[in-house]
Every structure is written in C-alpha cells, then in structure tokens.
Amino acid sequence: MAESHLSLRLARTWRSFVKPSICNRCLQTRRTLASQASAPQGQRDAELEEASSLGGAPDAGSGSPVRDFDPLKVPRSRKRQLVPSRYQFRSPKYYRGPLHPHQPPPPSDPASREFVPGPFSTPRLEQTYHNIIAPDFMTMCYQHTPPGFRAPQKGARLRPWIGDSPYFRNRPLRGPRGGDVLRLLRKPITFRNIPMIERVTVHSFVKGALSGGSGYIHVAGMALQAITNHRVMTHEARTNEANWGIIKGKTVSMTVDLKGEDMYHFLGKLINVVLPRIKDWNGVRATTGDNSGNLTFGLDPESVATFPEIETNYDAYPGKMIPGLHITIHTTATCDKDARLLLQQVGIPFYGKVVD
Amino acid sequence: MASALRPVLRPTHLASLPTSTSTTTYICQSCRHARLLRRPKRPYTFTQLVTLSDGSAFTIRTTSPVPVYRSTRDTRNSPLWNPTSKELLNVEDDEAGRLAGFRARFGTGFDTAKEARKEAEMESDNISNTPASPTAANAEAAKEPTFEDEQNMFEEDDMNLLDLISSFGQENTQQETQSPQPKKGGKK
C-alpha cells in the first residue's frame, strides 16, 4: 500500500515539476500581484513590530563609537567596583517536577547546568555523505514504479487463528510463518529515506577487571575517552556467572555513544588512519549485521594502540591494559544490505560470504 | 495531570570512573523524588591537522595535544584501498620498517637479483607508455623531481656497489632520524 501512496504523490509532484499547469486566471493575478506588492511598501503593517532590530534599516553610519569599540576599555578604566548585583536567579541543581516554582532553564539556555556548547566544526565525512554518497545511494537503489501503479496486496504479517475451536475467536494473532521474529519492513528508497549513519557505539568488555581490580577499568576508560572525545559509561554485571568469574554489581564493561560531530570525526579517523594499519587485514566480514541496519566489527588491542591519540603518549598506558573494542555503526537503513552498501561508500572494505 | 510525567531518559552517567554508588537509573514513570541535573563532563579537545601520506590534509577534533599528525600509513598508500594503482603494486609490504633499516645498514646488495631486476624494468616501462598521452598533467609529471630515475640510470650491479658505499656514508644520519620515529610508533 505504502508504495502506491508514494507513487501517487510522486506522480503529482513530478507532474507539477515537469508541466506546472498554471491556468491563465492565476497568471494574470500573479502579474497584478507583483505590481501590487511593490506599491504599498510605504504602508507598514500595523500588526508587525515597527522598531524591529531586524528591520534592515541602514545602521546610522558606523560612527566613531562603533568602529573603535573595545569592550575592555571601560571595565579597565573603572576606579572603583560597580555596586554588587542584586540579581539572584541560579539554575536549580535538582529537577523537582513541572509544578515546582523553581524551574530549571532548558538545556539550550547557556545558564543551564546541562548546557553543552554546540558543534565546533563541519566534519568532512558529513559533507562527503551529503555531496557524494546520498545521491549515488539513491541512484543505485532506485526502484521505478510507473505513476498510478499499485503494488500487489501483500498478506497480513500476523496470521489469525483459524479453526473451529471456540477459543480461537479473540486470541491474539500468531507470529509470521517460520518463527515469530518480525523483521523491519524495507520501504523503497526515495530521496526522503536515504539511509544515513545515525550513531556509533564503542563497547569494550574489560576482562581484566574481573580478577585484576579497578586498574584495568581506569586504563580502559582513559583509552576510550582519548579515542572518542567522550567520557565512558560503565556497566555492572547483572548476574553471577561463576565459570566466567563475573560477580553481580562489579563493573565489567564500558560503552560510549557517539552522535553528530564526534561520531563523524571518530569514523573519519578510524577509516583513514587506523584500519589501514591493521596487519594483514582484508576488511570487515560481510556477514556482520543484525538485520536492522546496524553493523558491528571488532578491533584487537594492537590496532587500538595505533589510534593517534594513544600513540602520542603510548608509554603512559600500561601495555597489557589497553582494551579491545567492538564498534557498532547504527544506520537508519532497515536491512543489512543497505547498511553494508552505505558503509562501502563511506570507505570500509568487506570480505567473505555476503549475507543479506 | 499534576504528577511529573515528564519521561526522563537519563542513562546512568559516570560522575567519575571509580563508580560512585548514587547512579541515576532510567526513569520513565512519574518520579516523586528530585532528580539531580548532572553537569556534563567532557574531556578537553583540540583541533588537529591530520596529513595523509599523499600530502592531503584535513582537521579533526581530538583529545591529543599534538598540532599536526603526519600519518605514514593510511588509505592513500594502502594496497587494500587502492587495488588498481601501479605504484602500490611493487612497494614491498615493509610494515615495521625493518627492511628499510637493514638496507640502510647493509645497502641493497643482498636483495635477490631477480626481484631487483623486475623492479628496475617495471620502472622503465612505466615511464615509456606515459609520454603517449599529450595531456598537460602527464608532461608536468615527467619533469617532476624524478629521484627514483637517477638510481635507475646506473648499471644494475654498479648500483648495488654504489648504493652500499653511498648509503653507508651520509644517509645514516637521515635514516636514524627517520627510523626511530616509526619504531616508536610500532608496537612494544
């Protein structure tokens, strides 16, 4: 069904592009409108703000005070301190619900305790995606459906219980044939849903922590923090596993979730500098992926040590304690093959058996 | 309506690595007690210029204070990323620079004769078929400082002898400066 809606809408937008059918009645109104719009420029709209600072009124000549404006001149020339300020608003340390009179400002407000300064650069991988990868991905995966084409009806995925037994009437539906794992549906790729890299999770299970104390955790945390520009988030063991020596409540692994600018910088560094240095490495296994567009591959401690950040002060890290990593790349694709195609375009080589 | 139904998906944050006991868990239901607005702890980051092996460079945000990172081994000179480029085919995979070190000390005299000859004639025919295309880019490549070509001009065994002598003399200092640097980067 979705395809047919899509194709109808596409047909309409396509037709409006190719042959914008403007009836002559609108044509001549458009002509009068243009002349009309320019006429009443003088009459300002009463509803809008007259003294608007964005009014674009030519600034009254950048007179002398503006040109040699120096913010530090006046404070330095003050002989005595200003009167202390009586303004006491402080961003509250605890959030006590929406009805508490002392509400915290939103995180985008600089005075908030959770304010994080925004992006510091446009990563090159992001520009590569928008300029080169997205158009080519759309071209490769384009599936043509003629205008007015209705895809044949697919059966419902959840099967009803059919039989004469009275208990079948309101019973919840059964899973699809062959196991009840409902995979994500793959919509045809159009310019609106081109898969992109959404976030990257760097995970590291610190085996040494089980026996060797928190030294391993701290070194692994420092290494991960140096690589990913983010502080790690540690996870405790949930259950007791005697044969693996896992004790409940003991920190065993740590992850970092990278989004946006940090993610692109990490991926760019990983692909360009770290992966080529892995000895006799012929790429990521093509069978990786969890059928929902997320691919994972691992790095052993030697290749983690070749990251530029760790290489600069390699002797500050005790040798054996640098952790191995699992890197999971979450993409907005809904199946493995799209995600793998996207990562090939980004620059990660694949080898071996191909699993869709 | 009144209870604080604001779904707060705050993952457990690590105030500092020695895990503090008061970790705030995921809160999705209405929460009666006050929730700490934790300050985001972010490590100090620099802008670093990463220069790849073919000279191209880009800036990234990283935690290491080194201003410029000159990478000697990356996608631009790795055979896996450039399967069809000619230069990469006959560059031996001298990973830890041990072969270069050996050659610096004892010259190329010990290379097997066959391999050296193959290398030399690869160089010569590479030059021969390029002049065919008159494009400016090729002409400019031809008059580029061709340091390899000088080595090919000598006779093959003279080259080994000369190499043994000349390389032993002045190149040692330069090899020293170059070789320790990759060694430090190598694995312990």
Added chain:
Amino acid sequence: MHASSIRGALAQVFQIPLRPTLRNAAGQISTGITTTTTSSFSTSASRAAKKGRGAKPDQRITLIRYFLYHPTTLTPRPLRFSRNRYLRHWTIHRAWNLYRAKVKQARQLELERQYNAMHAANEELRVGAGDGGKLFRKAQMKTGVWSIPERGGGVPIEYARGLVEWMGSTGGLGSSGTGLGAKAKIWDSEWTRS
C-alpha cells in the same frame, strides 16, 4: 568503594589538600610526581594494594586514576551572562537553527530534483523507447548492487575516497621521503587499465 574514600586515598598518596584550587593543584602534582620518584612510596593505600597483588602497583595506573578523576572536581561553573550578552547568544542560537534548516531544505530539494529527473527518464524508457520495455526491464535489474567488490558488485573501494580540506604540494613524508610518500598526487592522470 565510596568516591570520597578513593579521593582521600589519592589525596594522601600525593600529599595534596582535599580542596585543591587549579593553580596549586598543578604545582602539587608536579611536586607529587617528582617526590614519588625519589622518596620511598610507603603509604598505607599502596601497602594494601601490594599485599593484594604482590607486585608494586604500576605507578602509571595511579597517574591515570588521578588524571581521570582530578579534573572532574574542578568542573567550571555554569555560565552567567548579562542581559545583553544573553540576548546576543539567543540571537546567534536562533540564527544557527534557521541556517541549519535552510541548508537541510536545499539538500532535500537537490535530491528531489535528481529523483524526479530519474523517475521521468525511467518512465520515458519504459513507455517511449518503443521496444516494449525490454531496455527498461534490463535497466531495472539490480544484480550485484548490494554485493561486495570481491564478488564483482557493490561499490569499488577507490570510489570511497572522501573529501579532504587541503591538498599538499609534497607527499606525506616530505621532500626528503622516498617511494610513494614523496610525490604529492592530486589526481592520478597516468592511470592505465592494466
């Protein structure tokens, strides 16, 4: 182990006051490092650690613990802006959101134009080519698009060259380098199909 007891042990190990200000903390640390290297390191915390694992605890681990934990106690306070400065920040924030929205819309329109051109071309091929859609059917085959270069499909790895910000005039190893690292190459015009 509760956070403050760790800090206490660390503070004791490095003989630094519990509430160090940045300037003297840096100073303390420097003296701390130099002293540990010279004087014998016999405080109770390390003796307990030693008893636990026998070997002398790696001094680098304690340093890493300090560098992980110490800066978090000196987190700068939230910003307090004046009225004008707050309005300027608010204007910059609004303009940035507007600018990102415009850039996003421009990219969306660009992709939509390309999509519509492709749709028109395929429709013309299906209907107007006059060979009963044979060329169209052959064009719609997606064999090998999702496979990998090793098996003759997918995207060749050289395609994924990625954008850089600057081109160099000598190779990565500088003018003194030999072999591939020496020549700066913006575009490989001499590529021949071997």
Added chain:
Amino acid sequence: MAPSRAPSALLLHSLRSLAIEKPSTALAIRAFTSASSTCQEVQAERPSFYRNPDPETVYQPRLERKLARAGRPPIGSRRRRMALSQSPRIPFEQLPYQCFQEARKVLVEDREEKLRKIETERARVARVREADPGAFRGGEPFKQKKLASMEAELERLKILADINDPSVKRRFEDGKGDMNKPIYRYLAERKWREYPRKVLVQRITQMNVVPDVVPNVDPIVDVKIAFGKKAVGSGDFVPSDVSEKPCQLTLQAFDRGEKMVTIAVVDPDVPNVETDSFDSRCHYLASNITISPTKPLVDLSKLSPGSQVLLPWLPPHAQKGSPYHRLSIVILQHKDNIPIDFEPAKQKVERDGFTLRSFMSRHLLTPISASLFRTRWDESTAAVMERAGLEGANVELKRKKVEPLPYKRRNPSSFR
C-alpha cells in the same frame, strides 16, 4: 552590566512594577539601552546634571531620591545605571561582535522573505474574500473555512516575521509588549502555558472544581484574582473581611479580537444539615462583559447593575465547624459573542441551589477558564455575616458522634 537573564515569573512582576517607559519620541534616536551622553559629555554638563539628572544613568542615592520625589523614578538597578553612565552608548543591534552581526544578517534576510510571503498571503486573502461564494464547490461554509485557514496562516507568518528579533524579546521580557501585536500575544501565551497554566489546571483538578461546578474546562484565558491591592493565587484562603468587597479579575485572553463573557462565582460547599450533604450557592453572576487582550481588567464592583450584574456580590462566609468553602470563579464565553437578553435572565436566576450547568445550557455558554479561592470561618466572619444580614453566624456545626456497633462475641465453635 547587571547580569539578568530570562527571568522566572517572580522577577517578571518586579520588572513590570518598575514601569519602565521607552523614550517615545517620534524619531527613535536610540533603542532602549542607550541614552545620549557618553562619559565625557556627562562631565561637560556636570553642573546641569545635578539639576536634572537623567533617570537612566543616575546612581548617587541622593539624586535618585530627588528624581523619585520629582515623579520620575530611576530606571533599572543602581548597578546597571552606574555601568550605563560609563559605557559608550552603542545601540544593541550595532554592537560590532562578529558572530552576532553574521547571525543578524541571516535573520534580516529571513525576515524580508517572511514579509514578502505576508504580502502575497494578504493579497490572496483579499482575493478570496471578494470572490463570490458560488465560485466555490462548497459554497459559503467552504469559503468561510478557507478564509479562516488563510487568516490563521497569515497570523503564523506575522509571528514568524518577528519571532527571531532580540528587541521584541527584550520588550516582551520588560513587560512592555503591545498586546495588539500577534507576536506579543504569542509570547505571552507561550509563557503562560509553560508554568502558570499548569498550576491553574492542577488547582482546579485537585480541588475538584471541574466535576463539581463545571463539567470540563480547558483554560485558554489567564485568570488572576485581586482583592483591592492584594493579589490572591488560585486556591488560596482569603480572610472573610477581605473578600467582603467584590474582587478585581484580570482575564488575559491571547487570541485576536474581543470576547463576550459571563463571570460566575459559585460556592458548591453550602452545608445542608437535613440531607447531610452540600448545596451550591451563587455568590455573584454577571454577563455581557467584553474582554480583549488589551483590556483584561474586569472590576466586579464597577459592572453596571442595569445591564450586566444578574446577582450582586454576596460576601463569602463559612459557618463555624463547616469545612472550607471553595469559591470557584468560572468564565463562560457566549456563543458567537452574542449578548444574552438581560431582563428575562435576571428574573429566572436565583441564588440558592444555583446550578451552573443549567445556566450554561440555557444561555449556550462554554467555559473558557476557571479559578478559585477558599474561605473558612475566622474571627471576622461573624461580623461580615451580621453586616450582610445573613443568619447562622451563631450556629456551630458539629460532627454527629457515630456510635460504634455493639460488640458481640463471635461463636468460637463455628470457627473450628
């Protein structure tokens, strides 16, 4: 500079009370923050400054008192005035900060685009308005619906044109926003819905005004109750002598145009000893009141008895021993703002056993807002009831002692 930032509700009141007036000369020589003199000029005209100090930049306490006596109170805090007197008074939008000026360029370009859109939208609305209904498929109702949606779009574009303007934000935060303009109405509504509306809705639902008095109310008008000078929060206890005189209501509407409303003050907790339950009683009823965003103040004592007040103000009172009484104030909007005919309504309505639901259905009223205050027995209630001629001041209601059931020993054998 006095560091102040987006103020919470409390601070906004303090700012509003400071009654800051903008130099309203026709030629807007300088925007709000700048007065003409820089430091040097102040020294030059030193002698005259003592005689007529400028309220923007005076900071000596003596001069401030002189100004206050002269009826021109100093503007802002002393620290701010001290800083302003020394700083080069450059208008805010010309401050030469690089990122700020680049941001302004982006916003100016966007505002021009929005102005163009407003022009085309207004021309389109004019065209549709003058087109005859026959041209449309759905006739007149379709045309009205189309006009309504186009007007809403025009309103949205006007808001978008001014939403990114720092001077608008500053003017609104100083409380000087002109409620005729859609941008200030929008900002006022957003600020109201962020916090005060949540509190109002909580008070109404917690104290069960909604099911008891009004079936359902989704507040779209802000109600503030004030007795003389004293402002009363929704749901507060008001001493009976204060609530003897009718209160003043501030009904702040946020959408364009005027509204014809009816105000009802109903007390649903009148104890009825016989039926051992509570009846409801109407303390005040007035209708045909027009409110608009610019004229929100309604003084219940000043409404005209002849055409508006159906039931005069009965002072709220609670008998001794009875639980507190909830005086819920409900604002009901007339259908299509048509005033109700006063005389028949005045005959029919009566004070005791007043049910707001029947009144609403009879006059086609819809509740647009509600609030309440509470009254209980205090020492002045007896005097108030006696002055108002209400009996029952001497009666004290006590809880009937409920006798426990007689204890009957259970038959142990049946347990086994």
Added chain:
Amino acid sequence: MAPRSRGAKRIADALGFSTPKNHVCLSCRQSLALTRPQRGYASAATAKATVEAPPITQLSPDGPEASPVPQPIFTIKAGVVLSRPPLITPDPHPFETAYYLYQRRLNERLVLPFTQYFYYKRGTPAFEQWRTKRQARGGAATRDIGKYNAYTDEAWNDEVLEGDETGAPSKIVEQLIADEGRAEEFTGTGDPKFAGLKRRTEADEKNDQRSLERSLSRTLYLLVKNKKVAGQSQDESDFWKFPSGTIIGHEGLKQAAQRILFSSLGENMNTFFVGNHPVGHYVARFASPRPGPPPQMTTETSKASDSALLKQEVAQQPDQHPSLVNGEKTFFMKARIMAGQPSLAASQDQDIEDFRWLSKDEIEKAVHPDYWVKVKNMLATQ
C-alpha cells in the same frame, strides 16, 4: 531466484510484460488504462523503435491502443554523464566559521581543564616547549581560539569583534603548522606558511578546463564537442554535449554506455557506473525526418537536431524509406571517474574534436538552452 531480481520480476509480472506472447493481463490493463488519460506529457502513441539489428516491426505493447496517427520513429541512444566527485570540502559560509569560533570559546569556559601532565612529563624539554607556547597563546591549551584564557577574570570577554580572522580555517591551519615547526620539510613548491597545503591548484589559476585538478570543491562533468559533419547546421555543432551513441544489438543501456565511453574517449579511465538505469533523458525531434543512422556496427554519428520544438507533427507517411528517423532519445547513465583521464589519441572512432571537464554553472553557458533545460535537473550543484 535471488530476492533482488525477484523484486524486478514481480514488477515486470505486474506490468504483464514478461508473459511470453506480450498479452497484457486484466488487472494491469486497468492500471495502465488509469495511467493513460493523465499522461498528457509523453507522446500519445508509443514510437516504433528502429533498433539497429532486426527492426521490431510489430506494434508497441499497448496492442489494443494502435492509434491511427503514424508514430514518429526515434533512435535510442545511450549517453554517459561522467562526473568527478568533489575532492575537497566546499568553502565554509562566513556565519559557520564565526559560529564555530564562538562555540569553541564557550567550550573553553565549560570543558574539563586539560590534563597536560598526562601528555608531557614535567622537566622534559617537550614540556618546556609546550609551556612557553601555551603562555604565548595567553594560557589556552588549544590553538584554534586565539589569545584567550578562560580562567582569568576577563574571561567574560570571549566574543571576537568584526573583521577578526581567528576563526578562519586557513588561520587555524597556519597556527597548527607554526606550532609544529616542520613546515619547511613539506613546503615543496607551495606556501611555507601552510607547509605547502593549498586549496587552489595551478589548473585553477590557468583555468585549464581539460585538467581534473581544477575547482576541486565542485563536481566536474565530462562534455565533448563532436567534429563538424557536413549535414549539420552551423550552430548545432559548436555546442557541447554529453558523450552519447546509438545502442547496437541486444546490449543494455549500461553496456552500451561503457562501450561508447571507452571507444570514443580511450580506456585509461577508472570509472564506476552507478546503477543500471538512466538518471536523465533528452528527446530531440528533428524538424524534418532524417535518414536514420546506417545499421553498421561501430558508426556513432550523433546528430542532435536543433530540436525544433514539438510544433509540427510529422504528417506525411514516414514509411516509404524505412531508415527515416524523426528524432532521437538519449538516456543518460550516471558514472563516477576515480582515476585516469580521457585521451582522444587512444579512441578508435576519431569523431570527437575536444573534451572538457565543466561544473554545473559552466555547463549552462556551454550547452544548447533546450539541452540545458532537459539536463540540468540531474546534475549536482555542489
């Protein structure tokens, strides 16, 4: 049946084409009939194809639609849109650079202090060098925010005034290279201040439109100019076009495009054809029917008629001379070049006079206006 091709087959089944004797099943006829009235754009009657090898004479698939008007005959051609993707990032918008500097300075006031002793041991020369450089920068550890220290009492003044260059990327790179100190090793012929790094090459200076090292931040498209053929009008031949040629035999669009590209412009181009289907098309109708391309294998005379607009419908009977052609339809295949250069010397059929690499706005000036209107939507502006 690999899932992918099954998808295509399902489409084909639904369209009823692949059934052996071209019979159009009922459900598809309705969906096709549904498309019939709205489609005013494409020519009402489908044209008969004059594919070189055995010309298919029977009517087009919409059998029952055999319209009485004689259908114009088009030659089907495969064109190649060969493009070099941009090599460097586009120039940043001034607001972007100013915003990034503003945010970096805010970050300086909010981020955890830099743990310098983790990277530089105290007392080593490296630490001394680092400390002197840091004090020269006014105490800030990072180099991209100019002279600013967030731990002094004048830290509130973190906004730079107008006309300030500290945020510009070139200034930051200059600062980094000055800090590193090994600039002269890598300068070569370039500018020592940037250690030889540059964004504009000599090809930019000379505006050499045949080189691929020109305007590195834009996508460059390959355009060719065909040699003058006697029959062509004067102005038609001096316009540039994408390389194109007629389809020969049963080859698909992609194979045809590859054959045309490599035969006309030489083998030494490492190209990647994106997808098997066309990304754009150009329909050129001749003013008067012209003899169709002679059916020999390799000829590739591309005659772009001066595309008289679709005014006159060819009225008279086209069939006396079977190879008369009313126009040509070129379907463009998208291809990316990764290495190598086209070489006219190496091409077999020497009918291309010259080739150029142009970006989208240069194409507009070099191409016939009608051609531009049909082609501009598939090109990338950046």
